[in-house]
Amino acid sequence: MAAPNKRVLKEFSDCSTNPPPGCKVSLVDEANFKEWNVLIDGPANSPYAGGRFKVNFVLPDDYPFKPPVVTFKTKIYHCNVTNDATGSVCIAMLKPDAWKPASMCKQVIEAIRGLLIVPNVDDPLELEIATQYKENRVEFDKKAKEWTKKYRA
Amino acid sequence: MESEDDFNSARSTDDEMMDDVESGYSDDDFDDLEIGEEEGFDAHDKITATQKQSYEVEFKVWTPKDIDEAQLRLINEVKDVLGQSPEATAILLRYSRWNREKLIEQYMDNQAAVLEGAGLGESNSTEARVQTLTGFTCDICCDDTSPMTTFAIKCGHRFCIDCYKTYVNAKVTDEAEAARIKCPADQCNRIVDNKSMELLVPDNLTDRYHELLVRTYVDDLENLKWCPAPNCEFAIQCKVKAKELKKVVPTVHCDCGHDFCFGCAYNDHLPAPCDLVKKWVKKCEDDSETANWISANTKECPKCASTIEKNGGCNHMTCRKCKHEFCWMCMGVWSEHGTSWYNCNRFEEKSGTEARDAQAKSRQSLERYLHYYNRYANHEQSAKLDKDIYVKTEKKMTQLQNHAQLSWIEVQFLDSASKALQRCRQTLKWTYAFAFYLERNNLTEIFEDNQKDLEMAVENLSELFEKPTDQLEKMKVEMMDKTAYCNKRRIILLNDTADNLRKSRHAFWSNDLGA
Known part of the structure; x- marks a missing residue:
């Protein structure tokens, strides 16, 4: 599949030269355009402010017909990111029926940033964190800030 | 052999050979049970009326071609009403789960909303594809x-x-x-x-694409279900609704030979209704091994009824929980034992007898379950040997042909017997799950009698079936009689339970205790 490589190159050069605000995109390995290292600064108006989160993007061989695989490499206290070694993320646009070949990685990065500002509490991976967010916001903010400081990338 | 006609209708597809030969009906009479699509089976309607048993439900087997045609017919009908292209109509129908009335109504009500919902919203491009x-x-x-x-x-x-x-x-x-x-x-x-x-x-995928398209039609309709047999392409149409399943057990027979329940897609489980089957299967998965083990290895403390495993040591037991001291052998109070430490011979002592009575009571529910489970499992085991039995039958049939110079048709009675055995065991197996939940009333006895009669008939035939080949020829008539009798007993039992279910005359325990 030579053609989609052009797409990957184009997307990478776009994302690395013109990234969404507060983000930085680089390659994990210079020779491999299919694994991206995305650094996202915690948005100012969120408990993650001051933090920096390392997110890994792996573009599958049949990209863009299949969505990128996105994982948090920096631990984060967030209901849409699993609190384990994998750091899986739940984003609507990455689901098989929502991902379209014309969807872009840049949109995914923006969606993640959006989640840092407003988590999706109705579709959580970590139920307890979602409940806490809804019922005890003060405690949630406190813990999220604590983790942000502790695990900063 | 009039009864043969009765079980024609209950057979699985593979076993018609003998029935057909003997009864003189062709394959067509199987179709009588189906919901006639005015395809010219009128001549058989009378037979249908007399053949239909009360445990049977009406159903129709759909071939892939039937399904295709039904979709096309519906699309053609609806496209003119809506004034849409056939492609758009197909999308709209799939969107409305093939509910034509609902679609037309909604479409007339709010065309834009329906089009948007179905993914056909405002077309802003008229360009060529x-x-x-x-x-x-x-x-x-x-x-x-x-x-x-x-x-x-x-x-x-x-x-x-x-x-x-x-x-x-x-x-x-x-x-x-x-x-x-x-x-x-x-x-x-x-x-x-x-x-x-x-x-x-691409060409190599068109078949797959069409298959998937056809599939949505069956998946979307409540009265159509795929036959669950591996590689079977047929679908079954049946009118029985989910809410009726407490009163009907809709067993259907696919043209591929598979018998299954339309309600839950589980293998034929007559006479037990779906909800009992589900409960029973779950209970057996969870409990049977544990229950067997508890029954074999433990007793309850005579005072607090805690379950106790004696894993060694002497008969002088002290309950961990309530500190009650008793004898493992007679279950009596230990203090009455005196010095007979290792050898309890005080069986008739009063305290012991009472304790054993209490023990017996608490064991009752467990034993009750095991009683039904063991019989259920026994028939299931026999059903699992179906394949062996069938292979054995085939061998016997060949042997008999060579041995006694009989023709192929003349040895088919063995095949019929084997099939009857399998089918009856399948039914018997489920009668035990049924009985486990059955609340006692004056109908229970009739049910148990029917169950007993069927079981006896099956065991008699089974015994005959095991005889050496050289004796089989002489027993042909007897065997045919017993086969017919087995099938008849099965139908009687099934009709009886089906009637009672339909009229809600059976009551079932809501718990597992049978009390």
Whole structure:
């Protein structure tokens, strides 16, 4: 599949030269355009402010017909990111029926940033964190800030 | 052999040979049970009336061709009412789960909303699907070769045709999606219509695509279900609704030979209703081994009824929980034992007798379960040996042909006997699950008598069946009689339970205790 490589190159050069605000995109390995290292600064108006989160993007061989695989490499206290070694993320646009070949990685990065500002509490991976967010916001903010400081990338 | 006609209707498809030969009916009489599509079985209607047993339900087997035609017919009918193209009508019908009345009503009510919901919203492009363009860049592969063949559906989101093809192929192959594939543009909900799909799907995938399309039709309709047998392509139509399942056990027979319950798709479980089957299967998965073990290895403390395993040591037991001291052998109070430490011979002592009575009571529910479970499992085990029995039968039939110079048709009675055995055991097995939940009333006795009669008939036939081959020829008549009797007993039992279920005359325990 030579053609989609052009797409990957184009997307990478776009994302690395013109990234969404507060983000930085680089390659994990210079020779491999299919694994991206995305650094996202915690948005100012969120408990993650001051933090920096390392997110890994792996573009599958049949990209863009299949969505990128996105994982948090920096631990984060967030209901849409699993609190384990994998750091899986739940984003609507990455689901098989929502991902379209014309969807872009840049949109995914923006969606993640959006989640840092407003988590999706109705579709959580970590139920307890979602409940806490809804019922005890003060405690949630406190813990999220604590983790942000502790695990900063 | 009038009864043969009765069980014609209950047979699985493979076993008609003898029945047909003897009764003189052709395969067609099987169709009588189906919901006639006015296809000229009128002549058989009278037979149907007398053949239909009360435990049987009406159903019809659909071939892939039938399903295809039914869809086309519906699309053609509805397209004129809505004034839409056949492709759009198909999308609309799939959107409304093939509910034609609902679709027409909603469409008349709010056309725009229905079109939007079905992914057919405002068409802002009337351009041709395929266009060869110069200076075009595909947003998927970023290729800008000029000129380029491009593709778009009504929404106008245009991509190079190769990407479009790769996209729909991946949907068809990887996600088994056909009827609800959306435009490849981000956020666009427009559905790729049938005609476009025909252009995009490569030859080697068209069959698969059509299969998936047809599938949505069956999946969407409540009265159609796929036969669950591996590789079977037929679907069954049956009118029995989910809410009726407490009163009917809708067992259907697919043309592939598989008997299953239309309600839960589980293998034929007559006479037990679906909810009991579900409860029973779950209970057996959870409990049977544990219950067996508890029954074999433990006793309850005579004072606090805690379950105790004696894992060694002497008969002088002290309950961990209530500190009660008793003798493991006679269950009596230890203090009455005196010095007979290791050898309890005080069986008749009063305290011991009482304790054993209490013990017996608490054991009752467990034993009750095991009673039914063991019989259920026994018949199930026999059913699992079906294959062996069948192979053995075939061998015997060949032997008999060579041995006694009998023709192939003349030895078919063995095949019939084997099939009757299997079928009756299947039924017997479920009568035990049924009985476990059955609350006692004056009908219970009739049920148990029927069960006993069927069991006896089955065991008698089974015994005959095991005889050496050289004796079989002489027993042909006896065997045929016993086969017919087995089948008859099964029908009597099934009709009886079906009638009682329909009239809600059976009551069932809501718990597992039988009390």
